[in-house]
Amino acid sequence: MPINCAKCKKFVSDKEVQCDLCKCFLHSTCSGLSATELQCVKLKDRRINFYCDTCSDMKSCLAKVNEMETTIKRLEDEIINLKSHISDKAEKISTNDSNNEGLVYNSIVTEILDRQRRENNVIFFNIKESNKTTSQEQSQDDFETVKNYLSQVSTDIETSSVKCVRLGKFSNSKNRPIKVELKCNSDVMLVLRNKKKLTDGVNIQSDSTPMQRDYLKKLREKLSAIQESGDTGKTIRFINKVPKIVDVSKNIRKDK
Numbered sequence: 001m002p003i004n005c006a007k008c009k010k011f012v013s014d015k016e017v018q019c020d021l022c023k024c025f026l027h028s029t030c031s032g033l034s035a036t037e038l039q040c041v042k043l044k045d046r047r048i049n050f051y052c053d054t055c056s057d058m059k060s061c062l063a064k065v066n067e068m069e070t071t072i073k074r075l076e077d078e079i080i081n082l083k084s085h086i087s088d089k090a091e092k093i094s095t096n097d098s099n100n101e102g103l104v105y106n107s108i109v110t111e112i113l114d115r116q117r118r119e120n121n122v123i124f125f126n127i128k129e130s131n132k133t134t135s136q137e138q139s140q141d142d143f144e145t146v147k148n149y150l151s152q153v154s155t156d157i158e159t160s161s162v163k164c165v166r167l168g169k170f171s172n173s174k175n176r177p178i179k180v181e182l183k184c185n186s187d188v189m190l191v192l193r194n195k196k197k198l199t200d201g202v203n204i205q206s207d208s209t210p211m212q213r214d215y216l217k218k219l220r221e222k223l224s225a226i227q228e229s230g231d232t233g234k235t236i237r238f239i240n241k242v243p244k245i246v247d248v249s250k251n252i253r254k255d256k
């Protein structure tokens, strides 16, 4: 079978140059090789390969395909990593969310219960500690003093069932506040509205939760900032038991 040159398609007499891949033959002149290269290619145990034009095109294509395969594999790995990373994060976020919801719900419930527990209480400040010896006598002393103050504030307050307890540890240097449990919340409102009738330094405040105290503190800071800026027409009033900054001229409650 006659052998033709892969390039010029004409007969190749002595199998001059052979492609190492497709095994086709070329004339030396058709191979595009230099004289030195031709010498190398014609060596018997050569370590240098020769590829015809078609095969070297394919070779570079194959190399590119190989390169792309490697890139695709690397991208696949990265995507798998990212996916697991994202699902980890998403899991964490959703766990946090449900935890947060639970925490928020719990703290609201706790706050409501705390406010309910305190809503019939008022706190008396600056009532002198009893000088009686037994704690029973001291309690009786406090009870009588508180009843006396309450009747000064308003004669409408039901004082017989009032309960008193000193808050905190006894100390010689200060008078502990007294928590006073009244019969009902309307008595509390009555006391708070009329507490300014007491003139001997005794102060009465509502039994607020830490959150309520904090809120009122911030509101007072806001009010003093308003007043410092020159607006003296504002004040804090309790509207439906919630403190608010309002115009002094509006919402003035008449003392009962």
Ligand SMILES: [Zn+2]
Residues within 6 Å of the ligand: 005, 006, 007, 008, 009, 010, 026, 027, 030
């Ligand atoms: Zn040829």
Ligand SMILES: [Zn+2]
Residues within 6 Å of the ligand: 019, 020, 021, 022, 023, 024, 051, 052, 053, 054, 055
């Ligand atoms: Zn070839």
